[in-house]
Amino acid sequence: MEHFDHCIIGAGIVGLAIAFKISQKFPEAKILLIESNSQFGSETSSRNSEVIHAGIYYPENSLKAELCLNGREQLYQFCEDYSVPYKRIGKLIVASDVNDIAKLETIHGNAAKNNVSLKFLNEKECLKLEPNVNAKAALFSENTGIIDSHQYMATLLQLAEQQGVLYSPNTHFMDANKTDKGFDIRVKTGEGHYDFSSQYVINSAGLHAAEVAAKISNSLIPHYHLCRGHYFSYQQKSPFSHLIYPIPNANTAGLGIHATLDLAGQVRFGPDVEFIEILDYSGNEERKQHFIRAIQPYFPTLNPDKLVFNYCGIRPKLTGPNEAAADFLIQTSTQHNLEGLINLFGIESPGLTASLAIADRVIKGITPS
Numbered sequence: 001m002e003h004f005d006h007c008i009i010g011a012g013i014v015g016l017a018i019a020f021k022i023s024q025k026f027p028e029a030k031i032l033l034i035e036s037n038s039q040f041g042s043e044t045s046s047r048n049s050e051v052i053h054a055g056i057y058y059p060e061n062s063l064k065a066e067l068c069l070n071g072r073e074q075l076y077q078f079c080e081d082y083s084v085p086y087k088r089i090g091k092l093i094v095a096s097d098v099n100d101i102a103k104l105e106t107i108h109g110n111a112a113k114n115n116v117s118l119k120f121l122n123e124k125e126c127l128k129l130e131p132n133v134n135a136k137a138a139l140f141s142e143n144t145g146i147i148d149s150h151q152y153m154a155t156l157l158q159l160a161e162q163q164g165v166l167y168s169p170n171t172h173f174m175d176a177n178k179t180d181k182g183f184d185i186r187v188k189t190g191e192g193h194y195d196f197s198s199q200y201v202i203n204s205a206g207l208h209a210a211e212v213a214a215k216i217s218n219s220l221i222p223h224y225h226l227c228r229g230h231y232f233s234y235q236q237k238s239p240f241s242h243l244i245y246p247i248p249n250a251n252t253a254g255l256g257i258h259a260t261l262d263l264a265g266q267v268r269f270g271p272d273v274e275f276i277e278i279l280d281y282s283g284n285e286e287r288k289q290h291f292i293r294a295i296q297p298y299f300p301t302l303n304p305d306k307l308v309f310n311y312c313g314i315r316p317k318l319t320g321p322n323e324a325a326a327d328f329l330i331q332t333s334t335q336h337n338l339e340g341l342i343n344l345f346g347i348e349s350p351g352l353t354a355s356l357a358i359a360d361r362v363i364k365g366i367t368p369s
């Protein structure tokens with residue numbers, strides 16, 4: 001039976017970053033990256049806002065705060081080093097109502113605890129920066145950016161393969177049994193079943209991570225909540241030159257329906273928050289009214305006819321409706337007692353931004369101290 005040192009399950013942004021980093025750190029290691037779909041990154045990693053987050057909202061000392069900040073800087077450097085298109089475009093968090101200005105203070109304070117600097121802007125300064133936005137005041141984040149996430153993933157894969165990683169698409173993880181040497185693993189491919197062994201198994205299966213973990217061991221598997229977010233594109237020349245975010249409501253599962261720009265300058269609004277029971281990307285066109293009501297306070301001249309449903313993404317959440325967001329959950333044997341297994345659960349936003357730092361964290365988990 002063929003033996004690998006590392007088997008990574010899932011070629012989304014995070015699995016690809018892990019494959020890249022492990023092959024860089026252990027050039028002699030035999031590494032296999034498996035992916036169920038024919039294309040890497042075709043689930044959550046291609047259904048997000050493509051924003052490089054600054055790290056503003058996460059609780060102090062959380063993994064999200066730490067890995068977002070660290071990952072953000074690594075990601076900007078990676079884009080520079082490997083010519084991945086990106087733009088440090090900047091973001092405004094706007095108070096469209098004077099009664100909301102105090103909430104900006106709270107966000108500002110939280111960001112400061114995370115070592116993220118934001119600048120307060122008054123109404124006049126906002127108007128100068130974004131004439132089409134209704135803002136009584138705003139916070140400006142200069143370290144928020146946008147990235148071509150497909151190009152980022154393609155570059156990670158190319159580098160990982162150059163460093164010796166064996167990438168196997170159309171390969172579905174079935175189950176694994178613990179042995180003295182690691183794990184005996186069974187996968188299903190287009191040509192049938194295939195067995196091999198690996199010292200380490202890294203479960204980076206995104207929305208399916210709990211399912212995958214249960215096929216290895218039943219210990220400490222969290223409950224998953226599927227939280228869908230719709231995006232509507234705005235079929236008009238961009239009225240903004242920065243990313244525009246409203247103030248998020250307390251305990252919402254998202255950051256509020258915001259405006260992001262892609263690298264071609266096209267605006268899209270979203271994502272909203274809808275808890276669902278089964279994986280379904282088809283989306284609900286009826287959400288449009290909800291979008292209009294959410295956008296108009298900060299963009300009063302919105303033309304609703306130009307809002308067109310675009311796509312949906314689904315967040316792999318560890319908490320349900322009206323519960324505070326959970327932190328990333330990266331489990332090693334310290335938690336579940338199974339030497340060699342690393343599970344990544346709840347890798348929702350800012351998973352793209354944090355991907356390279358998450359990979360470092362995984363390497364820590366497999367490096368004997």
Ligand SMILES: Cc1cc2nc3c(=O)[nH]c(=O)nc-3n(C[C@H](O)[C@H](O)[C@H](O)COP(=O)(O)OP(=O)(O)OC[C@H]3O[C@@H](n4cnc5c(N)ncnc54)[C@H](O)[C@@H]3O)c2cc1C
Binds near residue numbers: 041043045047048
């Ligand atoms: C609506 C939305 C907006 C977001 N916006 C942002 C943003 O602006 N900025 C940001 O930083 N983050 C954002 N995120 C978060 C970011 O997109 C995710 O954190 C990141 O894409 C997660 O990557 P992943 O590799 O963990 O998961 P995935 O992309 O889901 O990859 C997991 C892979 O595992 C594969 N897989 C599953 N089961 C198996 C199996 N049994 N065998 C083999 N392969 C398997 C899947 O096919 C999939 O390709 C957003 C997320 C959502 C949903």
